[in-house]
Amino acid sequence: MDEERSISLVQFIVNEGLVPSPDEEEKRKNVILKLKEIVLTWIKKVAWQRRFPKEQIAATCATILTYGSYGLGVHGSESDIDALCVGPLFATMAEDFFIVLHNMLKSRPEVSEIHCVKDAKVPLIRFEFDGISIDLPYAQLKVSSVPENVDVLNPYFLRDVNETSWKSLSGVRANKRILQLVPNLENFQSMLRCVKLWAKRRGVYGNLLGFLGGVHLAILAASVCQKYPNASLNSLIMNFFQTFAFWPWPTPVILQDRILPTAGDAIETRSLMPIQLPCSPYEYCHSNVTRSTFRRIRAEFLRGHYRTRDLLKPDFDWGSVFEHFPYPKEYTRFVKIYLSASDQDDLGDWVGWVKSRFLSLLVKLEEVQGLCDPNPIEHVDIDVTEPNVVFYWGLNPSKSSFTDIRHVEEDFMKNLKNGYQGSAGGMGLSILQASQLPKSALLDTGIGKGTKACWKILDYNLRRTPTYSQHLPHYFVGYVATDREPEYPSAGG
Known part of the structure; x- marks a missing residue:
């Protein structure tokens, strides 16, 4: 029965269109490759602006690292791509990322709907590339060049990074650590696809509304995979609901890690559902859970448990677990x-x-x-x-x-x-x-492709101030919108 239910769940995942086609996969890979090429051209341009020697310009690099659902390999055909631009110490966020790279992207024919989101907890550029939505934050490392395969878990690359860069890196670091810690990657990915669909259908997905975000669900799923390393997909889902229907919150959920110490009780978290990031014993996932949403999430864990607990139920149907919340x-x-x-x-x-x-x-x-x-x-x-x-x-x-x-x-x-x-x-x-x-x-149709949470900071209908490189006199890097009278800085000012 366990095997039959696992097979039917895999079929359910396919029928729901949760797995992208080979063509869609190829398209995403090409988008990432093109972005890496653009970022490499960008960093060499910035190095040239700084008047670096030719040898140093040739040697300098920046890169793109993916995270979120795409980085974990659980994205669907409609999913966006979370990608992090990682640059060296001389490339600033304010000028080089939000002006130079923004303008390079904006000039590309594949790019549309580009916005600078500067007021978010993690500032980023949001755009569509060949029809795929991209969220692109920036992290500045204290190194002269960033290798393409940079290890963001290596303390050498993390030394003295500023707070904004640290926040931008946390998603990539958490993803990488989760993938290292799960015993069976394929089972984890199938399970997480199911868990995300369940959360969306039951109306308990989305950190902005006080529910569970993607990283929360990934860590919860990974913890169950660790506890039951040899379990089937059906058993993992059953154990997921059973574990968290009766979890003694606010006891934090912490992944087992042979390398990192656990924070224990020394760290006080004010969250109702604390979930520790797997890349640090002292950091927790940002959470907006309130009394109302806490109650809803727990009720849905309990409902999921009651729907899946009877392995011998003759008329079991996965569709009932994933029904839209009425x-x-x-x-x-x-x-x-x-x-x-x-x-x-x-x-x-x-x-x-x-x-x-x-x-x-x-x-x-x-x-x-x-x-x-x-x-x-x-x-x-x-x-x-x-x-x-x-x-x-x-x-x-x-x-x-x-x-x-x-x-x-x-x-x-x-x-x-x-x-x-x-x-x-x-x-x-x-x-x-x-x-x-x-x-x-x-109509209980569930969540469609909603409006992305974004807002423009640059409004090109307002007055625009030309901005020049701080490091290369007379070199024009782009415009910044202002609602004041334009102030034209002196060359190199």
């Missing part, structure tokens, strides 16, 4: 979050910014409602002509007296306007009964 049946009242902008480009920026601030709204709603379920599914109000995105979050059914949401809306709008550098879009909150939900929200 929001309209679970909640009688919803808060409607309506976001709008003047055009589609501005909407993408605005929605990305609002989503990055969703946690403050969730915490506020918890204060007045006790519990709130932030449904990640994005809808569009087709009765409105302006570009829009709508969210419907489930509200605590026991607090039906809450109807006045104006003070919550005012409070959240103040938060949104604080620091946003584009033209702010519209935002409105209202309370709906389940019977008032539009038909599109009644």
Whole structure:
């Protein structure tokens, strides 16, 4: 029965389109190769700007390292690529990465939808390359040249790196360590594909909304693989749900590591679900889990356990484990979050910014409602002509007296306007009964390809200040947008 269920689960993964075709795989590999070529050209250009000797320019290198779902080998046909640009000490983020490399990418015919995301915890350039979405942060190492196969776990390369570079490197380092620590890579990858699909279908995926992100799920899955190194795929899934349905949170989840010491109780984490990064005994995955989302995640672990625990169940169907969460049946009242902008480009920026601030709204709603379920599914109000995105979050059914949401809306709008550098879009909150939900929200279709959380920092409709190299007089590197009068720096200034 165990073997049959494992085989049927593999077939389920294929039927759901979770495994990309060979052509899609080849396309992604070519994109990474082209990016590496661009980055190599970029770093030699930067070295030339610094007036380095010819021999040093020829020898200097920078590289691209992949991480996230692509780096772990669990990406699907719709997945984006998380790629890290790693450069040497002379290549700065502010000038060389966000201006020189940005402009080189922007000039390429394969590149579209390029944005600089400077205000994120990990600043990055986001763009599409041959139709594939790329997130590209930057890490600056204190070396004169970065080898193509740089070992980001080697302390030599990590010495004295700044905090931003350290954060950018943590995803790559965590990925690499996870791949080293799992006993059976193929089983881990199949299991993680299933776990991610389950989290998305059940509405508990997405760190911005207080749920589990990709790195959280990868470490949870890896810990189960370590505990049951010879288990079948079916047994791994069963043990995954059983383990975390009854996990004694806030005891942290820590991967077994023969090299690194465990942090023990000495490290205090304020997270409700602490999960330690496998590349350091003192670092934990950034978590936004709140009281509401903690309760939802635990309920879904328990549901998964009850659905999979009976190995001899005659009519077992994997589809029942991965059913979409039925929001309209679970909640009688919803808060409607309506976001709008003047055009589609501005909407993408605005929605990305609002989503990055969703946690403050969730915490506020918890204060007045006790519990709130932030449904990640994005809808569009087709009765409105302006570009829009709508969210419907489930509200605590026991607090039906809450109807006045104006003070919550005012409070959240103040938060949104604080620091946003584009033209702010519209935002409105209202309370709906389940019977008032539009038909599109009644269909449990799950998460589609949502709007990426991004926003433009450079607005080329504003005044643009030309920027010159700090190291090569009269060498023009690009424009920076400003809403002030242009200040033209002196050559080399």
